[in-house]
Amino acid sequence: xxxxxxxxxxxxxxxxxxxxxxxxxNIVQEAHKNGISGVTAYRGITGYGLSxxxxxxxxxxxxxxxxxxxxxxxxxxxxxxxxxxxxxEKLKSTGKGCLVYQxxxxxxxxxxGKK
Amino acid sequence: xxxxxxxxxxxxxxxxxxxxxxxxxNIVQEAHKNGISGVTAYRGITGYGLSxxxxxxxxxxxxxxxxxxxxxxxxxxxxxxxxxxxxxEKLKSTGKGCLVYQxxxxxxxxxxGKK
Amino acid sequence: xxxxxxxxxxxxxxxxxxxxxxxxxNIVQEAHKNGISGVTAYRGITGYGLSxxxxxxxxxxxxxxxxxxxxxxxxxxxxxxxxxxxxxEKLKSTGKGCLVYQxxxxxxxxxxGKK
Numbered sequence: 001x002x003x004x005x006x007x008x009x010x011x012x013x014x015x016x017x018x019x020x021x022x023x024x025x026n027i028v029q030e031a032h033k034n035g036i037s038g039v040t041a042y043r044g045i046t047g048y049g050l051s052x053x054x055x056x057x058x059x060x061x062x063x064x065x066x067x068x069x070x071x072x073x074x075x076x077x078x079x080x081x082x083x084x085x086x087x088x089e090k091l092k093s094t095g096k097g098c099l100v101y102q103x104x105x106x107x108x109x110x111x112x113g114k115k
Numbered sequence: 116x117x118x119x120x121x122x123x124x125x126x127x128x129x130x131x132x133x134x135x136x137x138x139x140x141n142i143v144q145e146a147h148k149n150g151i152s153g154v155t156a157y158r159g160i161t162g163y164g165l166s167x168x169x170x171x172x173x174x175x176x177x178x179x180x181x182x183x184x185x186x187x188x189x190x191x192x193x194x195x196x197x198x199x200x201x202x203x204e205k206l207k208s209t210g211k212g213c214l215v216y217q218x219x220x221x222x223x224x225x226x227x228g229k230k
Numbered sequence: 231x232x233x234x235x236x237x238x239x240x241x242x243x244x245x246x247x248x249x250x251x252x253x254x255x256n257i258v259q260e261a262h263k264n265g266i267s268g269v270t271a272y273r274g275i276t277g278y279g280l281s282x283x284x285x286x287x288x289x290x291x292x293x294x295x296x297x298x299x300x301x302x303x304x305x306x307x308x309x310x311x312x313x314x315x316x317x318x319e320k321l322k323s324t325g326k327g328c329l330v331y332q333x334x335x336x337x338x339x340x341x342x343g344k345k
Contacts, residue, residue: 011153011189042272046155047155068155099189103219108318109321113327161258162270163268164304216336217335
């Protein structure tokens, strides 16, 4: 059992870009380069408050819709704090709406895959 | 850094209705009308315990399946408490299974999109 | 209002197997057999750190991709602890990467569906 771990959640939109890259893919790559332990991104089916104050909705075939994407990162709290400090200016510079929050967690298992 | 923020998570099914409307879409619209700061809904790929005590599962093409939907709302704790008090009777009146929980969070960034 | 409830989150991959069965489906079925109150599984669109240290990504049509799956279980903390103790050896025996964490929650509503 380990302590002092947290989850950091970053809410953006699936259409937000930074340069030519998708913002959420850029953030996942940055996390990977910085050695953040585990990262998962999910696409929502509806929501608002991110880049858009209108409700966006996904019907199955409308795959080009603007939809919420949340990126969830797990690591030691101080590692996440340092990573967030590094990307904060980038998130602010996009001019896009963005919500970021953090919560403490209790790790029960953290196992690497064997080759 | 702000404090006293929470996340409120509401678990329903993607087929639950209130009148002619989908329950989860109705809840997202109510949250929007009540000025809740940020809302994202996700569809699960399998689960149980919501409206159904049987395990429901999504294979890719079975898009009419009954599946779990979770609605995640972020705002000040007292704002979420007031909003939940307003929709509690509606959730109870559906006769559908429903799980609602709340957790405190630490907001790192809450940025509105520029027009 | 009830207390002493938690959420247990298990991160695996959608392709991890235990015998001939998908690992995440096996875990959901075990949870169901053990009477865990509510379970929802989600598929991510990208991520790393689970079974794979490379970033995996979903484009819409590439449905056979290896992707992150997170299983979220809600019940009393001691019930989740007992269930986790029961499946821990199985998760370790797969040789696959796996992250498990737990957080306390405050239940606002826990309503069974009427037949």
